[in-house]
Each structure stands twice: as structure tokens, then as C-alpha cells.
Amino acid sequence: MSKKKPVSLAMQIFAATLLAIVLGIALQGHAGFANSYIKPFGTIFLNLVKFIVVPIVLFSIMCGIISMSDIRKVGYIGLKTVVFYLCTTAFAVTIGLVGGNLFKGLFPAIATTDLSYEASAATSFMDTLVNIFPSNFFKPLVEGNMLQVIVMAILLGFSIILVGEKNARVVAAFNDFNDIFMKCMELILRLSPIGVFCLLCPIIAENGPSIIGSLAMVLLAAYICYIFHAVLVYSLSVKAMGGLSPLAFFKGMMPAIMFAFSSASSVGTLPINLDCVQKLGAKKEVASFVLPLGATINMDGTAIYQGVCAIFIASCYGIQLTLPQMVTIVLTATLASIGTAGVPGAGMVMLAMVLTSVGLPVDGIALVAGVDRIFDMGRTTVNITGDAACAVVVSNMEAKREAKTGTKE
Numbered sequence: 001m002s003k004k005k006p007v008s009l010a011m012q013i014f015a016a017t018l019l020a021i022v023l024g025i026a027l028q029g030h031a032g033f034a035n036s037y038i039k040p041f042g043t044i045f046l047n048l049v050k051f052i053v054v055p056i057v058l059f060s061i062m063c064g065i066i067s068m069s070d071i072r073k074v075g076y077i078g079l080k081t082v083v084f085y086l087c088t089t090a091f092a093v094t095i096g097l098v099g100g101n102l103f104k105g106l107f108p109a110i111a112t113t114d115l116s117y118e119a120s121a122a123t124s125f126m127d128t129l130v131n132i133f134p135s136n137f138f139k140p141l142v143e144g145n146m147l148q149v150i151v152m153a154i155l156l157g158f159s160i161i162l163v164g165e166k167n168a169r170v171v172a173a174f175n176d177f178n179d180i181f182m183k184c185m186e187l188i189l190r191l192s193p194i195g196v197f198c199l200l201c202p203i204i205a206e207n208g209p210s211i212i213g214s215l216a217m218v219l220l221a222a223y224i225c226y227i228f229h230a231v232l233v234y235s236l237s238v239k240a241m242g243g244l245s246p247l248a249f250f251k252g253m254m255p256a257i258m259f260a261f262s263s264a265s266s267v268g269t270l271p272i273n274l275d276c277v278q279k280l281g282a283k284k285e286v287a288s289f290v291l292p293l294g295a296t297i298n299m300d301g302t303a304i305y306q307g308v309c310a311i312f313i314a315s316c317y318g319i320q321l322t323l324p325q326m327v328t329i330v331l332t333a334t335l336a337s338i339g340t341a342g343v344p345g346a347g348m349v350m351l352a353m354v355l356t357s358v359g360l361p362v363d364g365i366a367l368v369a370g371v372d373r374i375f376d377m378g379r380t381t382v383n384i385t386g387d388a389a390c391a392v393v394v395s396n397m398e399a400k401r402e403a404k405t406g407t408k409e
Helices: 009-026 031-037 039-068 071-106 125-132 139-143 146-189 192-211 213-240 246-263 266-279 284-297 300-316 323-339 346-357 362-369 372-408
Strands: none
Touching (some): 009 192, 031 192, 139 146, 213 362, 213 372, 266 284, 300 362, 300 372, 323 346, 362 372
16 A cells, blocks of 8 residues: 655645635634634744744854855855845846836826825944944844844854864754754744644735725736746746756745745745755755845845835826936835845835935825735745745855866866
């Protein structure tokens, strides 16, 4: 008798998503029940994921750097990663602007009188630069400040390499800790289908179709741009520079994609994303460095959202954006993705910066704030898929560089 093949995690999450949608629709009018008795289990799962993220990032980056045993190699990987993220973000905001202009005639005309939105104070680039470096060893770990945790991991990794042969016991200990937290992550991820169901069901029960309302065409434009960017930019990237079939890439990414869509959390999806890209062939030391960095600075989905929303808000105010203004939006959104890295509510802060850069009223954000959760589900999915594409591409480029160097030597 043949042994029954276990159902893959991707299929389990997909089934949980469908079940959440069906039950969410059935529970409309009973949102209180969903929020009181279903949502708490989703929150528990998300808390467990957040609990494991910081040690995973700290130890995986440290162990990745130590295993490279070459500080210059870390520099090469870091440079390629940042360039990849900046280029794809520029493409993303351009696609958002083009999509917004194509759909502009279908956007609703919403009155802008009595609108008010208080934008969070934009953090200057220099303030962001200063805030990257921790002043306390434990504070970044407690607060889950990813950029500071990454800096700590890099500094400790470099220090261990420079200590030399005396570091053998420390390296073994850190590798053991890394294995322990990876196993812990594995156990938590087995609960993913339950977590996805419990996070998504209350949202649908509470809002249903009414959450979309008059902004259906704006949401449709954004989601078409999300899909177009993922299919075009990421497919070409992994095929041309990653040596991987786009079909295999998206199939391997399904568990992370579905989790990101339901949770709307890039950092929360990090452990699943790490697992997916390693199964796709990305080197562990590369993935453990590229993905945490991407979870904080890569904002392709957010850039698309900004492009579409800028066109929509401008149309509501009867303003026609010129080509130089659109170029300004591309530059502002691309640079702001680095400038606002690690800032809470970075999506809204970036949108406020983009609107201000071309003289559009920041109050216009109030037009889209009500459906931000729906935008966020899509943009988070694009963000984490971009992180994974970068990990595959950089890993393949490093493998080729090493092979070339090895041949020369």
C-alpha cells in the first residue's frame, strides 16, 4: 500500500484562505463573534512569529557572515542588494504612475471639502542614519528595531571573524543557537494555516464588500500594477540573473505570498520567506542577510501604491500632473524607501512625502486611508516577493563570482 503524500504547507494555507473568505462572508452581521473568538488566535500566532523574528535575524545574519569569513564578500553582497532594491523600487513607482494614468478616467470623483489628515512628521535622512546605530545592546532586541538588529548582527559577525582562530567555541555556540531558533520557527510555521484563517476571517466578517465601496477602481488599478510588476520585473530578474524559472519561483514562494497577503506584515513573513528562498536554492548565508534588509528597506509594493494614489488624489483635486512632477515622484519614492526605513507607518509617511514633493495636499491621504488595509495586503505581498527575488539573484551572482575567482586561482 503506497504511503499517502502529505499536503504541502502552500496548499494548507490556500485552503485556510478560502475557508476564511467563505466563513467571513457567512459571519457578516456577526463581526463581534469573529473579533472576540477567532481573531485572538490569529493574534497569538502573529505574536509567536514576531517573537521568533528577532533571534532569527540576529543569529542567521551573524552565522551567515561568519560562514563567509570574508568582510569584503559581505560588502559585495550588501552593495548588490541595495542596488537591486533601488532599481526595482524605481520600476515599481513608474508602473504605479502609468497604471494610475491608464485608469484615471475610471476613478471616482470624490469631494475634497472638509478633508483632513495629519501626517506624521517626516524623519530626515540624517535622523534615520543616526537611528540605525543602537545606543543600547538590549533595546533593539526588545523593541524589534530591525535595522538596529541588523547593524548589531553585522558588527558582531565582523568582530568574530577578526578574532581569528580563538573564536571556534563562540562560532559553535552561535551556530547551535541558530539551529535551535530555526527549529522553533519550523514548529511555529506548522500553525500557519490556522494563523492565516484566524487573521483573515474577522477582517472579511467586519468589512465585507463594503470596505471597497467607491474606491473599487483605485484598488483594482493598484492590484493590476502589483501583479504586473511581480510578473514582469521579478520574472525577468530571477530568469535572467537568478538562473531560475519564474514558474518555479512563484510556485516555491506560495506559502510566503499567501501568509503575507493575510497578515500584511513583511517582518512577520520573514521566517516563512527565509524557508521558501532556501528551498528555491538561495544560499543560507546570502538569504539570511538579504531578506532582513529587504524587510526594512525594500518597498516595491508601497512604491506602486504611492504612484496610483498620487494620480487618484491629484484627479480628485482636479490637478493634472506633468511629466517633470511624475519624475519627481519616482525619485522621491525611490530615495524615501531608504530614508524612511524602519520608521513606523512608513507607507503613509512616504505617501505624505511624495504628495508634498509635487505640491499635492497631504489631506488627500484621507481619501484612501479607509481602505489602507486592503492596499497593504497587496503591497506587503509584492514587498516580500521582491525580497525573495533579490535573495535568489544575489545568491546566483555570488555563486558565479566565486566560481570565476576559483577558476582564476
